[in-house]
Amino acid sequence: MSQPIPAGTLSGRTALVTGSSRGIGADTVRYFAEAGANVVINFRNKAPRAEKLAAQLRxxxxxxxVVGADLTDPASVADMFAQVAETFGSLDVLVLNASGGMESGMAEDYALTLNRDAQLSVLDHALPLLHGADDGRPASRVVFVTSHQAHFIRTTPTMPEYEAVALSKRAGEDALRERIPGLTESGIEFVVVSGDMIEGTITATLLERASPGAIASRRESAGKLYNVSEFAAEVARAAVDPVPADNTRLVGDTSFFDGE
Ligand SMILES: NC(=O)c1ccc[n+]([C@@H]2O[C@H](COP(=O)([O-])OP(=O)(O)OC[C@H]3O[C@@H](n4cnc5c(N)ncnc54)[C@H](OP(=O)(O)O)[C@@H]3O)[C@@H](O)[C@H]2O)c1
Structure with a gap:
């Protein structure tokens, strides 16, 4: 696994990645630690995995x-940031990675609750810890992670099994984008990172099960699908690379989605 951010780049800085006990979030938080950042690993259910990762990063x-927090519970989110404030005092990178909505047995509006409302709640609770550039310290950066299937849902239909999640993630992206002027005023940077289906993830496996051939079809159309560590590297870079003019980092080929 090559390092997307040179060692030492993030020394003395602090990065929180939501949903980072496993998958894309875990690899992203590892890249930040390898670049020298102190990190906050957030999990909902996977405490032993989160603790194991933390031990490796130390x-x-x-x-x-390591902070357990259900992001759909505002009290839980408030407690998480109280712990971050007490331990680190401020936050330089916030990656909004945690996502969901395909779990069984959840309320009908759960996808919207997690992928829109909880993202705003996390941002709002993080704001007192985020900062503009000062004293040689770069500005804090907020990174929202999404999929092409969600980012382009208004113009490119997706699989029926993923549609509600895609719409909820796009609603979350839109709601966060509405915050850009306020964030900019406070000197805080914001980037959306979007990628195609990622090989080896639970979401891709669930979609493949519901719609056999879905992964092969996306792979054929895109030419290449990113794996977890490759996509996480893009998310990590989005936290340090110059902010794109439209605040959007599209990963891989998007011609299928944007019709170019
Ligand atoms: N999978 C793909 O093909 C793909 C493609 C493009 C973009 N993305 C984006 O990449 C990001 C990560 O995707 P992924 O496939 O790695 O996701 P995932 O495997 O479904 O993992 C989601 C993470 O979010 C956490 N989480 C879920 N609900 C939560 C809640 N209520 N409170 C706190 N944490 C919660 C999970 O924690 P626990 O493990 O503790 O439950 C887990 O760590 C998402 O934003 C997704 O849209 C994914």
Missing amino acids: ELGVQAL
Whole structure:
């Protein structure tokens, strides 16, 4: 796994990745730690995995705070940021990675609750810890992670099994984008990172099960599908690379989605 951010780049800085006990979030938080950042690992259910990852990252010489929080519960989110404030005092990178809505047994509006409302709630609770550039310290950066299937849902239909999730994630993206002027006023940067289906994820596996051949079809259309560590590298880079003019980092080929 090559390092997307040079070692030392994030020394003395703090990064929180929501949903980082596994998958894309876990690899992203690892890249930040390898670049020297102190990290906050957030999980909902997978406490042992989160603790194991934290132990590995501490061996790199950084601090790792593990916080269990259900992001759909505002009290839980408030408690998470209270712990971050107490431990680190401020936050330089916030990656809104946690996502869901295909779980069984949830309320009908759960996807919207998690993928829109909870994202805003996390941002609002993080705001007191985020900062503009000062004293040689770069501005804080907020990164929202989404899929092409969600980002382009208004113009490119997706699989029926994923449609409600895609619409909820796009609603979350739109709601966050409405915050850009306020964030900019406070000197805080914002980037959306969007990618195609990622090989080896639970979401891709669930979609493949519901719609056999879905992954092969996306792979054929895109030429290449990213795996978890490759996509996480893009998410990590989005936290340090210059902010794109439209605040959007599209990963891989998007011609299928944007019709170019
Ligand atoms: N999978 C893909 O093909 C794909 C493609 C493009 C973009 N993306 C984007 O990449 C991001 C990560 O995707 P992924 O496939 O790695 O997701 P995932 O495997 O479904 O993992 C989601 C993460 O979110 C956490 N989470 C879920 N509900 C939560 C809640 N209520 N409160 C706190 N944490 C919660 C999970 O924590 P626990 O494990 O503790 O439950 C897990 O760590 C998402 O934003 C997704 O849209 C994914």
